[in-house]
Amino acid sequence: xTPETFHAVIEATWxxxxxxxxxxxxxxxxxxxxxxxSAATARQPVTAADLPLAxxxxxxxxxxxxxxxxxxxxxxxxxxEGYGYDVVDPVxxxxxxxxxxxxxxxxxxxxxxxxxxxxxxxIWAEGGIGPARIDVMRRASFPKTSILVRDGQRPAATAFCAxxxxxxxxxxxxxxxxxxxxxxxxxxxxxAAIWARANGATRMTALCTQANQGSNALFASLxxxxxxxxHYRIKT
Numbered sequence: 001x002t003p004e005t006f007h008a009v010i011e012a013t014w015x016x017x018x019x020x021x022x023x024x025x026x027x028x029x030x031x032x033x034x035x036x037x038s039a040a041t042a043r044q045p046v047t048a049a050d051l052p053l054a055x056x057x058x059x060x061x062x063x064x065x066x067x068x069x070x071x072x073x074x075x076x077x078x079x080x081e082g083y084g085y086d087v088v089d090p091v092x093x094x095x096x097x098x099x100x101x102x103x104x105x106x107x108x109x110x111x112x113x114x115x116x117x118x119x120x121x122x123i124w125a126e127g128g129i130g131p132a133r134i135d136v137m138r139r140a141s142f143p144k145t146s147i148l149v150r151d152g153q154r155p156a157a158t159a160f161c162a163x164x165x166x167x168x169x170x171x172x173x174x175x176x177x178x179x180x181x182x183x184x185x186x187x188x189x190x191x192a193a194i195w196a197r198a199n200g201a202t203r204m205t206a207l208c209t210q211a212n213q214g215s216n217a218l219f220a221s222l223x224x225x226x227x228x229x230x231h232y233r234i235k236t
Contacts, residue, residue, distance in 0.1 A: 001095045001203065003071040003228040005167070009205055010036065012164035014171055015139045020057070024050050027057045032132035035089060035232055039068035042076050051083065067233045077233065085233035092216060094206045094224035098168065101204050101222050102193035109150050110191035112161075116146040120158040127174040137162075137172070143199045149175075149187045157184040161192035168196030169205045173215065185218050 011019075016028035016037040024046050030038030040054045055065040067085065069077045113120075121134065137144070137160045144162035148155065156179035160172045170192050175184045193204050206224055208215040 001167075001205075001227050003093070003230075005165075006093050006095065006205065006228060007070060007230075009164045009167045009169050010207070013140055013144070013162035013169045014136055015141075017135075017139065022057050023053050025054045025057070027054065027061075029061050030063065030132075031135065033136040034133060035066060035068075037136055038063050039066045039232055041068050041070065042073060046076060046079070048079060048083070051079070065235055068230060069233055070230050071228055080233040083235070085235050088232045088234050090210045090229060090231040092208050092210055092226050093228040093230070094208065094219045095167075095227045096204055096222070096224040098193050098197045098201050098204045101190060101224070102197045103190050104194065105149075105187035105190050110187045111148045112145040112191060112195040113148055114145045116158065116160075117148065119155045120146055120148055123155065123158045123176055124172060124174050126176065129172050129174060133172060143196075145192075145195050147188045147191050147195070149184050149191070151179045151182055151184055154179065156182070157188045159188045159192060161196060163196060163199060163201050166201055167203045167205055168192065168199075168201040169207070171207070173206075180214075185215070186222065189218070189222055 014036055017031040018029035020027045024042055024044045026041045026043055028038055040058060058065045067080055140162045147159040147161060149157040157175040159170055161168055161170045170189055173185055173188055206219050208219060
């Protein structure tokens, strides 16, 4: 799976409110939905003379200038560093065949549900995933679903999963603090894979900041392998 294909899946399954071409840039209106839907990207090679346009467009949206640095963006990365932009949130990209992940979790513990239930919104809010990110989920095209996992009778974890071109991606995986280290995250990913396979997906993908040791270990243990990396540049 190429990084270019991976980024197309990200764009489709976690979409910005608006995506606008401006000169050599793609500007994203995230409406508070986080870095992934707010960062600008270069559609062609850029120079320092192009930078003020992107900065002005993002500020006009009420957003701090922020750039997504993908595979092949070495020149942009170096240029932004020279202009005082710091690296933030390096992200690992994971992918794997869906059949290795779609292992049924324990009976009656995990469910695919759309729209999310109130308890799922509560779990997401506990982890800092608020209404603006829920709006991102609602913008994504079908097929998509949320996942609810129970630990006994307790709602324990939730996640969002959507598909693009036969590839599923899991987002916003959140496990309640009181239910961690009990396999709830694993059950959520497995249930998402089962749902995705039933909807025609052949591959499963995920994103994880490099600093999140627990999630990196979870995805690796499920048979997902790193296929690339990206990071952001922001002027703090």
